[in-house]
Amino acid sequence: MTVLPSRNCIVRLSRYKNALHRFRTLGFIKVFSDTLAEEVGVTSSQVRKDFSLFGISGKKRGGYDLDELIEKLNNIFGKDRLEKVVVIGCGNIGRALINYKGFEREGIKITACFDIDPAKCKKEAAVPVLAMEDLCAYVNENGIKIGIIAVPDIAARQVMGSMVSAGIKGILNFAPLELKAPGGTVINNVNLGLELENLIYFVNSVSD
Amino acid sequence: MTVLPSRNCIVRLSRYKNALHRFRTLGFIKVFSDTLAEEVGVTSSQVRKDFSLFGISGKKRGGYDLDELIEKLNNIFGKDRLEKVVVIGCGNIGRALINYKGFEREGIKITACFDIDPAKCKKEAAVPVLAMEDLCAYVNENGIKIGIIAVPDIAARQVMGSMVSAGIKGILNFAPLELKAPGGTVINNVNLGLELENLIYFVNSVSD
């Protein structure tokens, strides 16, 4: 693949995929760019453009075959296999993620958690909580590529370092500071305080 | 205010604010657009442009006064007062948010949680868990403008309806579906599955 699509493009692709699943449960067997666009809230040009970027084609006048389309999108996101993910930090957010049921249907499974506090470690739990020292070995033995940072801000940068040197390639960061990725690592920041602050701004500015 | 700035612009403003707080703890008393830009990872043109949109000005050759700048940014985000926020859904994510310590320093306080399950209700807790029927009265009595959806996907749309009719103006949605805001309501969606899916795509495409 020569062109790296934008993050926005990939987010739209996820949304198309989700919308297509809904269409399938409704009994559809084909779909037009128009229908899909309306469901997701974009233009039909956008849909066709995004698809063409990935070499996905339909039939002139016949639209897209639903099963085929879902299959291709699933491939793009590696949905053919289960993705194992680790969580670093067994606090409020870490535990919520471990117990969150929504990942299963996405083919994502949190298989272990890591914490510096020995008192939190529980090797025998369904999702074991292990010591930070075990991270590197675990990542290598289990082929882990994705990890989630759920530690306080002061610890986040150091934890990122440990994850990267253990071989983790993608990081979802919940600590309230923007982590920058060293080359070859992808980081998505989810900053809850910033999201609320943003909401507060727009709520107040609309009412002005 | 005539121009509604883009979401990206407001996100940058938050980041400037956070960077400026760090500068202040380091003992700085003034800052140049260049310095701030580098810290946040944007261009100095961007910084000056964003400021000018909000009528924030510095001194030619003298940069920006740090205290004054922080004061103005704090005003934009309503940091002069405590923002009370409610959470709907007392499951994994809801409880994690209630116990999350990071909001305090942002001037945000979760003051109550609401759940349909009577067994989860606890009126006497530090952050009380109340029945859904009490939402409307609580919102009105406490001047709540912001609410967080932390319920399963099937319940999310209905919960949104209850929140909007109770008078909530801004919603942070953690349920894994894109909620669209009725006019006058602002919704920010945080979709954890989508974030991970996104990460999986980029991790796999970089290694190709």
Place this chain on the structure above:
DNA sequence: TAGATTGTTAATCGATTAACAATC
């Protein structure tokens, strides 16, 4: 066939960046 839909190119739009006059 006539009509509808794709795939792609060209036009538009908005956001970012560069440049530079003003000025401290």
Place this chain on the structure above:
DNA sequence: TAGATTGTTAATCGATTAACAATC
């Protein structure tokens, strides 16, 4: 003054949308 930095305008860039030929 000479040099540095702002504030703003013009240029650039990338993403989105419109348009339409190809074709089923």
